[in-house]
Amino acid sequence: MSVDRLRRTAPEVSNSGAVHSRSLPRQLHPGAWWLWSLGLAAAASRTTNPVLLLLILAVAGFVVAARRGDAPWARSYAAFLRLGLLVLAARVVFAVVLGSPVGGTHVLFTLPQLPLPSWAQGVRLGGSVSLEGILFALYEGLRLAVLLACVGAANALASPSRLLRSLPGALYEAGVAAVVAMTFAPNLVADVRRLRAARRLRGRTDRGVRAVLSVGLPVLEGALERSVALAAAMDTRGFGRTADVPRRLVRTAGALTLAGLLGVCGATYGLLTAGSHAWALPVLLAGVAASAAGLALGGRRSVRTRYRPDPWALPEWLTAASGALVAAALIWYAGRWPEALTPSVVPPTAPRLPLLPAAAALIGLLPAFVTPEPPRSTR
Amino acid sequence: MITFEQVGVRYADAAEPALRGVDLTVPEGELCLLVGPSGAGKSTLLGTVSGLVPHFTGGVLEGRVTVAGRDTRTHRPRELADVVGTVGQDPAGHFVTDTVEEELAYGMESLGLPPAVMRRRVEETLDLLGLAELRGRALSALSGGQRQRVAIGSVLTVHPKVLVLDEPTSALDPGAAEEVLAVLQRLVHDLGTTVLLSEHRLERVVQYADQVLLLPGPGEPPVLGAPAALMARSPVRPPVVDLGRLAGWDPLPLTVRDARRRAATLRERLPAPAPAPAAPTAPAIATVSRLVVSRGPVPALRGVELALFPGQITALMGRNGAGKSTLLGSLVGLHAPDSGTVRVDGRTPHKSRPKDLIRSVGLVPQDPRDLLYAETVADECTAADQDAGAEPGACRSILAALLPGIDDRCHPRDLSEGQRLTLALAVVLTARPPVLLLDEPTRGLDYAAKARLVEILRALAADGHTVLLATHDVELAAELAHRTAVLAEGEIVADGPTPEVVLASPTFAPQTAKILPPYLTVPEVAAALRELP
Numbered sequence: 001m002s003v004d005r006l007r008r009t010a011p012e013v014s015n016s017g018a019v020h021s022r023s024l025p026r027q028l029h030p031g032a033w034w035l036w037s038l039g040l041a042a043a044a045s046r047t048t049n050p051v052l053l054l055l056i057l058a059v060a061g062f063v064v065a066a067r068r069g070d071a072p073w074a075r076s077y078a079a080f081l082r083l084g085l086l087v088l089a090a091r092v093v094f095a096v097v098l099g100s101p102v103g104g105t106h107v108l109f110t111l112p113q114l115p116l117p118s119w120a121q122g123v124r125l126g127g128s129v130s131l132e133g134i135l136f137a138l139y140e141g142l143r144l145a146v147l148l149a150c151v152g153a154a155n156a157l158a159s160p161s162r163l164l165r166s167l168p169g170a171l172y173e174a175g176v177a178a179v180v181a182m183t184f185a186p187n188l189v190a191d192v193r194r195l196r197a198a199r200r201l202r203g204r205t206d207r208g209v210r211a212v213l214s215v216g217l218p219v220l221e222g223a224l225e226r227s228v229a230l231a232a233a234m235d236t237r238g239f240g241r242t243a244d245v246p247r248r249l250v251r252t253a254g255a256l257t258l259a260g261l262l263g264v265c266g267a268t269y270g271l272l273t274a275g276s277h278a279w280a281l282p283v284l285l286a287g288v289a290a291s292a293a294g295l296a297l298g299g300r301r302s303v304r305t306r307y308r309p310d311p312w313a314l315p316e317w318l319t320a321a322s323g324a325l326v327a328a329a330l331i332w333y334a335g336r337w338p339e340a341l342t343p344s345v346v347p348p349t350a351p352r353l354p355l356l357p358a359a360a361a362l363i364g365l366l367p368a369f370v371t372p373e374p375p376r377s378t379r
Numbered sequence: 380m381i382t383f384e385q386v387g388v389r390y391a392d393a394a395e396p397a398l399r400g401v402d403l404t405v406p407e408g409e410l411c412l413l414v415g416p417s418g419a420g421k422s423t424l425l426g427t428v429s430g431l432v433p434h435f436t437g438g439v440l441e442g443r444v445t446v447a448g449r450d451t452r453t454h455r456p457r458e459l460a461d462v463v464g465t466v467g468q469d470p471a472g473h474f475v476t477d478t479v480e481e482e483l484a485y486g487m488e489s490l491g492l493p494p495a496v497m498r499r500r501v502e503e504t505l506d507l508l509g510l511a512e513l514r515g516r517a518l519s520a521l522s523g524g525q526r527q528r529v530a531i532g533s534v535l536t537v538h539p540k541v542l543v544l545d546e547p548t549s550a551l552d553p554g555a556a557e558e559v560l561a562v563l564q565r566l567v568h569d570l571g572t573t574v575l576l577s578e579h580r581l582e583r584v585v586q587y588a589d590q591v592l593l594l595p596g597p598g599e600p601p602v603l604g605a606p607a608a609l610m611a612r613s614p615v616r617p618p619v620v621d622l623g624r625l626a627g628w629d630p631l632p633l634t635v636r637d638a639r640r641r642a643a644t645l646r647e648r649l650p651a652p653a654p655a656p657a658a659p660t661a662p663a664i665a666t667v668s669r670l671v672v673s674r675g676p677v678p679a680l681r682g683v684e685l686a687l688f689p690g691q692i693t694a695l696m697g698r699n700g701a702g703k704s705t706l707l708g709s710l711v712g713l714h715a716p717d718s719g720t721v722r723v724d725g726r727t728p729h730k731s732r733p734k735d736l737i738r739s740v741g742l743v744p745q746d747p748r749d750l751l752y753a754e755t756v757a758d759e760c761t762a763a764d765q766d767a768g769a770e771p772g773a774c775r776s777i778l779a780a781l782l783p784g785i786d787d788r789c790h791p792r793d794l795s796e797g798q799r800l801t802l803a804l805a806v807v808l809t810a811r812p813p814v815l816l817l818d819e820p821t822r823g824l825d826y827a828a829k830a831r832l833v834e835i836l837r838a839l840a841a842d843g844h845t846v847l848l849a850t851h852d853v854e855l856a857a858e859l860a861h862r863t864a865v866l867a868e869g870e871i872v873a874d875g876p877t878p879e880v881v882l883a884s885p886t887f888a889p890q891t892a893k894i895l896p897p898y899l900t901v902p903e904v905a906a907a908l909r910e911l912p
Contacts, residue, residue, distance in 0.1 A: 071517045161477055197713050198749040203737035203766040203810060218752055229472035236429050238460030238489035303491035307484030308498065375515055
């Protein structure tokens with residue numbers, strides 16, 4: 001019996017009604033979490049109102065606290081929050097040192113200004129720092145920080161490697177390459193740390209740039225050795241086995257995918273440049289269809305099956321929809337009443353909380369209540 | 380199940396073939412143990428079975444290897460994946476996914492097994508290997524023994540006919556090694572899997588083997604046969620076999636139990652062993668008191684008390700993750716203490732400048748390669764002289780004294796494990812530290828290299844050096860250490876003269892001590908027998 005037949009006749013275990021229940025602990029489909037968080041991020045990108053941004057941040061944080069598992073990557077939310085704070089701080093420092101594009105009359109203090117040559121006109125170092133400039137930088141920085149927090153939330157709720165597992169068969173190998181590359185970086189950092197410590201054992205100092213540089217070669221050697229070992233292990237475990245398919249099919253799949261992607265690129269260019277290009281939209285659709293067909297055909301070469309694929313059931317729909325709804329509401333509101341979402345900084349006013357967007361942001365809390373809890377592994 | 384027909388392997392840059400004249404058949408359902416000194420071609424032989432040699436490593440394969448009827452020359456490793464399961468030396472390098480359950484399923488997904496079959500086999504394998512509680516755990520959060528079991532499980536799920544393992548227990552503590560070997564034996568008994576494994580620590584595995592495949596050395600043809608018969612002529616032997624040869628038992632006992640039955644008369648003849656030498660009276664050169672060290676959020680050491688004396692060799696034992704490496708690291712200032720104090724030769728390690736500290740204490744890390752940066756052995760020695768401020772040639776002469784015959788132009792990575800360890804030791808000794816620490820020095824060493832290390836360390840201790848070694852190797856500790864300390868969960872739970880500590884615990888007792896207590900090693904028994912009238 002061919003593998004293909006087996007695959008089709010196998011009973012679909014996960015198709016029972018239990019997947020819709022929220023009382024049965026299971027992992028939510030990673031795609032649902034990413035769609036939800038991208039929705040929140042899209043919403044956050046529409047506003048600089050700090051009250052609203054903090055509300056979105058709180059919504060994301062609440063859901064993460066309620067629904068993250070106990071795997072190591074679930075702790076990444078805090079790291080993203082710290083990164084966000086760093087970005088916020090950097091934005092404000094730059095505004096103080098380099099000045100701000102928004103002028104202002106409320107001067108807080110004046111730094112000594114560095115005289116710059118005439119060719120550097122338009123660049124300013126030091127000088128007066130206005131309340132408006134600081135506020136503007138603060139709002140912008142906060143928006144970036146909240147965007148980062150949304151990505152961090154997705155990261156903590158569903159590790160990117162789980163998301164890559166759900167890629168279509170034709171893209172699977174590229175997905176594995178991406179996963180391996182992702183684990184490469186943390187390993188490299190651990191190696192650098194270990195070898196820097198080992199420098200101490202040789203009586204050399206372990207601080208400074210030279211210490212890091214001198215371990216470069218051994219670290220690369222180690223990383224290379226590890227990659228080779230992993231490649232060997234993957235090969236012995238059947239990675240890259242392909243089904244016997246006609247050559248013509250492989251070529252057709254490749255050609256379709258390539259043509260489709262070219263079409264998408266061209267159409268995107270047409271859509272984004274000024275002027276109306278009537279051809280762009282049909283070409284875009286045709287490109288998407290062609291690449292989808294190519295990927296589907298290419299997937300026939302792969303003999304892979306999936307172990308316990310994450311089901312897409314009611315909780316997934318609700319989660320993805322809640323994210324989309326938040327985004328849609330804020331985009332719509334920003335189009336109608338932009339002044340409420342971007343509080344004026346010149347002159348500085350106290351930001352107010354617009355009721356409708358705030359209520360919309362609260363929809364993002366839905367996943368904390370409608371999704372099943374993640375299974376807890378016993379320690 | 381596995382047939383070798385006139386198999387030889389030659390790598391492009393090597394003068395001698397790595398393997399030649401292998402002509403034998405490993406029958407189905409046997410646990411076959413690959414035995415031989417370092418460099419005899421054990422890993423190469425294992426590679427020819429999984430197809431990694433020559434498809435992955437390069438080199439020229441002569442003759443023919445067939446596994447379950449498939450020729451490895453025409454089948455690539457991935458096409459053998461459903462009949463051969465391979466687990467390398469380092470299980471961490473084997474993992475592709477990030478949780479236990481996904482890792483177990485990975486091989487089956489690659490082979491395209493139906494989901495229902497995968498689901499069932501994962502559950503079976505979780506039970507078979509006792510991993511059910513760990514199913515959702517991240518692989519990075521597992522201990523060494525657990526990782527090795529997951530690695531074995533991940534190749535078992537595809538139901539391979541042959542399992543190939545390269546040193547599965549060398550990195551494990553005695554308890555975890557027992558766990559892994561029990562699993563292997565269960566596979567052979569219950570599933571009829573053919574297991575081919577290589578291992579340097581024969582005392583752990585030889586009693587489980589149905590067949591021994593002896594590779595006597597480079598250039599000599601390998602022999603397959605019954606373990607007892609081959610152990611009689613093998614250049615590498617576990618202590619129990621050494622004892623049998625010493626006592627002239629025939630057939631040779633392979634298990635402690637067999638030997639104990641035979642040993643009744645010998646036990647009566649042997650006099651009580653000489654009392655252990657008195658504890659040193661010199662003041663301690665290194666002291667650790669109430670030491671608490673955290674690695675990340677977890678406390679790795681919780682209130683450790685330890686004093687090291689000149690001329691004394693101390694073994695530090697305990698399971699993987701008990702805090703042995705952290706304790707050694709604290710003694711050379713790699714980890715700052717949260718509380719408590721560390722004093723070594725009058726210095727506080729984590730506050731001392733590295734340049735000064737290496738004159739007081741030296742550490743050979745678990746992987747000696749961490750210490751070696753240069754392109755050649757000669758460059759490495761020159762750099763060590765400069766680092767230590769020693770006169771030129773000091774390191775090279777120490778190296779020559781420890782192990783003659785290392786080529787100056789060799790790249791440190793091309794040396795054998797034993798040579799590399801000796802080079803790292805010479806580098807550390809160049810600064811003449813009175814305190815010497817070694818982390819897991821016998822990993823990957825064969826018996827000959829280990830015997831050399833024992834001699835070197837004894838000479839250093841006789842010279843007045845203080846030696847502290849962290850090890851899982853109970854035989855090494857019994858042979859070498861005057862004193863043994865046992866760490867568990869970051870606390871010292873036993874500390875005393877080696878005979879006292881190891882005789883009190885079945886896990887840490889060497890084979891000889893289980894057969895002829897209170898003797899700990901074969902040389903001790905031999906010496907006592909010579910004394911007899």
